[in-house]
Amino acid sequence: MNTAPIRLLLVEDDEDDYVITRSALSDIGGGKYTLDWVRTFDEALNTLARDEHDVVLADYRLGGHTGIELLKESTKNGYRAPIIMLTGQAEREIDLEAMRAGAADYLVKSQISAPLLERSIRYALERTQTMGALRKSEERYALAVRGANDGLWEVNLETDEVYFSPRWKEMLGYEDSDIQDRVEEWFSRVHPEDMDRLREEFAAHINGQTPHLEVEHRMMHKDGTHRWMLSRGIAVRNESGTIAVMAGSQTDITARKRAEEQLLDHATLYDALTGLPNRSAFLDRVTAAFKRAKRREDYLFAVLILDLDHFRSINDNFGHRAGDELLIAAARRIESCIRDIDRLARLGGDEFAILLDDIQKPHVVMRVAEQIQKQLQTPFQLGERELTTSASMGVALSTTHYDRPETMVRDADAAMYRAKTHGRTRCEIFDPEMHAQIMTRLQLEDRLRRALDQQEFRLHYQPIVSLETGRISGFEALVRWQHPERALLFPAEFLAVAEEIGLLIPIGWWMLQEAARQAQSWQSQYPAAGALNIGVNLSSRQFSQPELIDRIRQSLQKNNLPPDCLRLEITESTLLETAATRPEVLQQLKELGIQLFIDDFGLGYSSLKDLHRSPIAALKIDQFFVHGIEGSEEKAKLVQATVHLAHHLGIDVIAEEIESASQAARLRSLKCVYGQGFYFCKPVDSEGATMLLAAGSGWWKTAKALEQPVS
Numbered sequence: 001m002n003t004a005p006i007r008l009l010l011v012e013d014d015e016d017d018y019v020i021t022r023s024a025l026s027d028i029g030g031g032k033y034t035l036d037w038v039r040t041f042d043e044a045l046n047t048l049a050r051d052e053h054d055v056v057l058a059d060y061r062l063g064g065h066t067g068i069e070l071l072k073e074s075t076k077n078g079y080r081a082p083i084i085m086l087t088g089q090a091e092r093e094i095d096l097e098a099m100r101a102g103a104a105d106y107l108v109k110s111q112i113s114a115p116l117l118e119r120s121i122r123y124a125l126e127r128t129q130t131m132g133a134l135r136k137s138e139e140r141y142a143l144a145v146r147g148a149n150d151g152l153w154e155v156n157l158e159t160d161e162v163y164f165s166p167r168w169k170e171m172l173g174y175e176d177s178d179i180q181d182r183v184e185e186w187f188s189r190v191h192p193e194d195m196d197r198l199r200e201e202f203a204a205h206i207n208g209q210t211p212h213l214e215v216e217h218r219m220m221h222k223d224g225t226h227r228w229m230l231s232r233g234i235a236v237r238n239e240s241g242t243i244a245v246m247a248g249s250q251t252d253i254t255a256r257k258r259a260e261e262q263l264l265d266h267a268t269l270y271d272a273l274t275g276l277p278n279r280s281a282f283l284d285r286v287t288a289a290f291k292r293a294k295r296r297e298d299y300l301f302a303v304l305i306l307d308l309d310h311f312r313s314i315n316d317n318f319g320h321r322a323g324d325e326l327l328i329a330a331a332r333r334i335e336s337c338i339r340d341i342d343r344l345a346r347l348g349g350d351e352f353a354i355l356l357d358d359i360q361k362p363h364v365v366m367r368v369a370e371q372i373q374k375q376l377q378t379p380f381q382l383g384e385r386e387l388t389t390s391a392s393m394g395v396a397l398s399t400t401h402y403d404r405p406e407t408m409v410r411d412a413d414a415a416m417y418r419a420k421t422h423g424r425t426r427c428e429i430f431d432p433e434m435h436a437q438i439m440t441r442l443q444l445e446d447r448l449r450r451a452l453d454q455q456e457f458r459l460h461y462q463p464i465v466s467l468e469t470g471r472i473s474g475f476e477a478l479v480r481w482q483h484p485e486r487a488l489l490f491p492a493e494f495l496a497v498a499e500e501i502g503l504l505i506p507i508g509w510w511m512l513q514e515a516a517r518q519a520q521s522w523q524s525q526y527p528a529a530g531a532l533n534i535g536v537n538l539s540s541r542q543f544s545q546p547e548l549i550d551r552i553r554q555s556l557q558k559n560n561l562p563p564d565c566l567r568l569e570i571t572e573s574t575l576l577e578t579a580a581t582r583p584e585v586l587q588q589l590k591e592l593g594i595q596l597f598i599d600d601f602g603l604g605y606s607s608l609k610d611l612h613r614s615p616i617a618a619l620k621i622d623q624f625f626v627h628g629i630e631g632s633e634e635k636a637k638l639v640q641a642t643v644h645l646a647h648h649l650g651i652d653v654i655a656e657e658i659e660s661a662s663q664a665a666r667l668r669s670l671k672c673v674y675g676q677g678f679y680f681c682k683p684v685d686s687e688g689a690t691m692l693l694a695a696g697s698g699w700w701k702t703a704k705a706l707e708q709p710v711s
């Protein structure tokens, strides 16, 4: 198995796109690829000439040039590396143009993902092998025909007189006497499209730019058809050095040209490994189905995209040869599950596509999918080894009224990815709702990425109230997102997404800093609020960042804030985990003078030991125990036990989400000292919270006045 990395060259003038490509490749990982990057057309040509890369990824737009020009230049110079074209948006015309000019594949930048890229690279390499084989057969052919069968010619450049051998004339279907010894007899039979090239080659040789004449062109046969000829020749100089005569041969290369065209056609339409139609051929079939759908109202078809599960691990563990064998065998099995009118294609890598033609009812598709699954789960005999596999499948149905084949394939692909993320070995059907969901999600991600820079996050504050005195003892800071096109968004609507795309931590640092700034500003404005503290929520991921302590120290220093004014709210499970794996963090916090609130307390299983050793200011009793506490002895007992435990440890208790006077009263009677909840006040913006502070002991009235609008 060849484990040397595949050497890639990216021709791309935009650095961002370079970074995106590099990161997609690093997602594949395993040192499988090396990536070199050049920015310009000229640099690309120089690099290509050195032949150091296996595959080239070229942007369609390259300053004053296009990727197509690069392709043509590369083909002209016989550079070996296949070129995959990258474009800004999906355009069928550019796609076709690129494929015609010899591109190995065509990718739309915004759709590039690690699996797509990997697939395309593999496909490009396979295709290069096919082309290599073609070239070899071409050379062999040329050797075989050289000599005996050729016609001969000799041109007198001064008189334009020509000698054509009888064989030369015979190759064009004429008797010896049919053709005069004039140069027009030759040139008038040359295909008009090839005439310029023939003249140029003659001129180039006569001017000494080429060592001999060698040109392929079409000639009109007597029967009216065109034949491909290879004309070779050499100029003969007389004693004075001037050229008077050129002589050479003519070879019929029609058969070779045909074979070459067929092979080329085959290579552009069929997958080299499995012999199945490729992506481009598949799209043609789907296009045909679209046309049929326009003519027949009851006509229904489906596109099914199928991707083998865990195929990469087969390649990694058993080698590419085993992987290839499995692909071929799987293709045959899949084919056995579909009807003659259906079409199976290989899109690349381990991804297949099926056009299920003229189906009666949409559920037929699910039956086919089940069949395929069964077939793939039956063991494959690969050499000594027995392997089974399974597939994730996605379906798009023509009932969705698509207007372009590409869109339909894209949706089937999206459904397939959904099947993958929902546990694999299954088939998902794409529906417009799913599409809408995906779009909303993508837009949200996009907006979220910009939100921090655009300063769209806000902190809202909910008072924490002493149940005994009714005074505000502090605030909990809660994040909000002022989405530019939507209402104010709550954490439930964006925090999970932010976490998935790696934004939660930067947002978290911003909040910490902002809460510290706000605390300091209140302190200087209202010295009476000296003991006021602000609780900041930290996700477990944020709490485990190595720079946690530094960040906290910076926020305190920058705002000149005493550590006692800041509380970190973490959940019980975060506390447990930290106590077990990084107890030094709790120690460092203690030294800094920072205390914790244990959020949603009562749901986890913190041990006395963990609580005892950590710098905890309060346990926040989860709403589960608070809601309904008026009527539940059991809940009351649990709260009471927590209160006892906390008092014993010298820790406060805050009841969360108190929604009624009776809940507040019950909690007070259980000696719970602090509370928080809509009953007292909903979270309010910074201005609102400032008004509450300004109102002093009469804050409650202000809070009720602030209820409209709520946050």
Ligand code: C2E
Binding pocket: 462, 477, 478, 479, 490, 491, 492, 495, 508, 511, 536, 537, 538, 539, 569, 599, 600, 656, 657, 658, 659, 676, 677, 678, 679, 683
């Ligand atoms: P949490 O820390 O338990 O925050 C309390 C949540 O309960 C807040 O929701 C608050 O608005 C809500 N709440 C307060 N009183 C009542 C009540 O009487 N009834 C009801 N039904 N709800 C009440 P919010 O602001 O939507 O926050 C939800 C969660 O999002 C928070 O739960 C916290 O886990 C997380 N979160 C909020 N802000 C941040 C943040 O800045 N960083 C991190 N990492 N997480 C945050």
Ligand code: MG
Binding pocket: 476, 537, 569, 599
């Ligand atoms: Mg909280």
Ligand code: MG
Binding pocket: 599, 600, 620, 622, 656
């Ligand atoms: Mg909570």
